[in-house]
Amino acid sequence: MSGGSSRRGFFRDLGVVARDVRGAGDEGRDAYGEMEAALLEGRAEEQPAAPRTAGALAPEELDRYSRQLVLPEWSEAAQLALRDASVLVVGAGALGSPVSLYLAGAGVGRLGIVDADAVELSNLHRQLLHFTPDVGVAKAQSAAAKLSFLNPEVEIVPYQVRLQEGNAADLLEGHDLVVDCSDSFETRYAVNAACCLAGTALVEGGVVGLAGLVMAIEPGRTACYRCAFPAPPPPGAQPTCAQAGVLGPAAGVIGSLQAIESLKLLTRFAEPLTNGFTQVDLLDVSLTRVRVARRGDCPDCGPL
Numbered sequence: 001m002s003g004g005s006s007r008r009g010f011f012r013d014l015g016v017v018a019r020d021v022r023g024a025g026d027e028g029r030d031a032y033g034e035m036e037a038a039l040l041e042g043r044a045e046e047q048p049a050a051p052r053t054a055g056a057l058a059p060e061e062l063d064r065y066s067r068q069l070v071l072p073e074w075s076e077a078a079q080l081a082l083r084d085a086s087v088l089v090v091g092a093g094a095l096g097s098p099v100s101l102y103l104a105g106a107g108v109g110r111l112g113i114v115d116a117d118a119v120e121l122s123n124l125h126r127q128l129l130h131f132t133p134d135v136g137v138a139k140a141q142s143a144a145a146k147l148s149f150l151n152p153e154v155e156i157v158p159y160q161v162r163l164q165e166g167n168a169a170d171l172l173e174g175h176d177l178v179v180d181c182s183d184s185f186e187t188r189y190a191v192n193a194a195c196c197l198a199g200t201a202l203v204e205g206g207v208v209g210l211a212g213l214v215m216a217i218e219p220g221r222t223a224c225y226r227c228a229f230p231a232p233p234p235p236g237a238q239p240t241c242a243q244a245g246v247l248g249p250a251a252g253v254i255g256s257l258q259a260i261e262s263l264k265l266l267t268r269f270a271e272p273l274t275n276g277f278t279q280v281d282l283l284d285v286s287l288t289r290v291r292v293a294r295r296g297d298c299p300d301c302g303p304l
């Protein structure tokens with residue numbers, strides 16, 4: 001959480017606004033200001049965390065997660081499983097924003113955020129983790145700051161790198177689940193291959209225009225992304241978001257579905273939608289379930 005670029009952005013402005021609103025002056029740093037300073041100075045890990053007991057939720061956790069704990073499908077065991085889980089989110093953009101916000105809010109124990117890019121003005125209509133003062137700031141850092149603010153109980157680890165075939169295995173290590181929120185087929189196939197090799201659960205997602213898809217994968221047990229789509233489309237065959245456009249709420253829907261499948265895989269509060277993908281079309285708000293079986297000749301997860 002250190003570095004020159006992170007000294008710009010949301011927290012700098014928010015600190016000023018918060019102080020001005022409260023009229024506290026320089027001597028009266030409020031909670032926002034204190035957290036801003038801690039994050040920018042790289043000592044966010046020194047923030048006091050609520051005391052934790054192994055196998056039990058602390059009173060603050062019971063309060064923070066009370067509205068999901070009360071769900072008949074959820075349970076304290078599910079909450080504890082989530083607290084013990086480590087998730088890697090690949091991409092802190094249109095899909096990575098809702099995915100990581102919901103997972104941090106829900107109480108996942110550790111959240112790694114992989115993104116090599118910096119925030120651009122054209123990102124802001126759909127990438128909810130980043131605000132106008134963040135333009136030019138590294139997305140991994142901008143995301144980590146907001147997520148730490150949302151839930152200081154979650155360990156946020158920013159990785160300012162591009163996931164590629166060569167570093168995928170290292171990045172995946174130690175994670176129970178990967179959520180692929182990237183926007184390139186090259187990354188998507190690299191993530192799938194690495195997850196299959198490591199046996200790490202994966203939630204794939206993609207969105208363009210007003211449509212997208214979501215796929216939950218348990219490598220070695222259920223169909224992988226390559227079982228569903230054996231080869232990437234030829235370069236240029238699929239329009240990018242820059243070419244075809246994308247509506248912010250469409251990315252929000254797909255990212256939210258990815259977050260739900262992630263929570264299922266991590267806690268088993270419900271069975272994840274594996275062995276197929278869900279095709280979402282938001283023009284007529286239709287969800288189509290497409291079944292996919294594992295392929296014996298799949299180069300990533302085969303042979304059976």
Ligand SMILES: [Zn+2]
Pocket residue numbers: 223224225226227228294295298299300301302
């Ligand atoms: Zn496969």
